[in-house]
Amino acid sequence: MEKDEQVYRGKISFINYEKQFATIDYLHNTKQKSVNFKTNAADSGKKPHQFKLNDSVSFQLRLSDRGDKMTAYNVKFIHNEAVDLLIQKSAIENRFAGYLKIVDGKFFVKEVESYVLFPIQLSKWEKEPVETAANVAISFKLINIDKPNSIAAELFSHNYTAEYKKALQHFDKKIDIEAVVARVSPHAVYLNLFGEKMQAKLSVTEAEKETIKEGDIIPVNIVHLTSNRVVVKRVTA
Template identity: 50%
Template sequence: MSEEIYKGHITFVNYDKHFATIDYLRDGKTGKTKSVNCKTISPDGKKSHHFRVGDNIQFQLKLSDRGDKQTAYNIKFLYNTQLEVLLNKAVEENRFAGYLKKVDDGWLIKEMKSYIFFPLRISKWELQPAEQAVNEVINFSIQNQGKRNQLYAELFSHSYIPEYKQAVELNKQQKPVEATVTRVSQYAVYVTILGGKIQSKLEGVEGLKEGDKLEVKITYITPHRVVVEKV
């Protein structure tokens, strides 16, 4: 294990197998570069940073678990010039083109010019992209720009389930709707509406049990959160 700190940049990320390749200058006299792999996820399954192609980083080297080659560890993100270019563009026109990639239970989208991947955030009330969409150019925006390590992409075109569209109208008209209690905890009462398709919770309401019916109004709705209150 070396105490020396190296600097390099990420040239490849495998989001399926959770590793990345780093190119770095090993010998300043000759100008020769080397490549080394690193894990992008800790043994407990946590990610300290969403690494992307073009990330400039610092790191240390040690032998891999098998002891047959070196691997990078103690990786710290420094900056990503290509990412900053995209974010600066997003201030004026937050519209980009890219390709979808399925990873584990989620989606990533690759910006077609920089090859930078962003996690794609999809509403739980939105239809998942079709398999054929993986090979088609798709438009997206970059969200949560104030937090560089929590950036995500959002599609410009959405396919919401009918019940979500109905919930939006109920919110606009402030019409009551029947809710069913699905779970009761010491903190909140969890309910569903519109045939169980839309989930929410009630706070500060007592005396309810699982299976009870009651009327509620939708007071706030976004693609990721629905807030209701008892009528």
């Protein structure tokens, strides 16, 4: 039997993120069985899913490439009871404890009770944790909880870049910034605020744009600042 058209249901009992494979436990004809699958397989669904421990999934079976055993394919995420419970808890208090983990060069946090791994989402101007922080206890909250394929963790402790810290000071104290024009596009002017690592878009009229060129100095004020967005306004005499 090279391919089985039957659709099975099971639960992920093991994941090796580095080698990108996982094990599904399922019941067939009253017998408990297990089968492996590649988590990065193209047929695991059109929209990428970060498979987690205890995910309930549907799948089909076929012979492995070596032809010596069955493997799962067309693996589709159904739900995860542990994640569902954490989402319910987040509605009351969105604060959890976990440990930093490094998987395939990327940072994740493992929730202490469920052992579920969530990818860490950093802001545009936030530094990654250092590798020595792996396995360190840390607090986090869940974000994107309305999108099962995009649920991530945001740490409560942030290590922002020097540029963001400067921007925060200038925003709080309403200090003017001598911004440098980095690029002039057909629709806007792009400014470097504190070097090239923090850029803002300045809306200008067509007449104003004609007089602006790359390298010009334009005094601006920050009128809106979040960890992912900065909005500036030109300072006028």
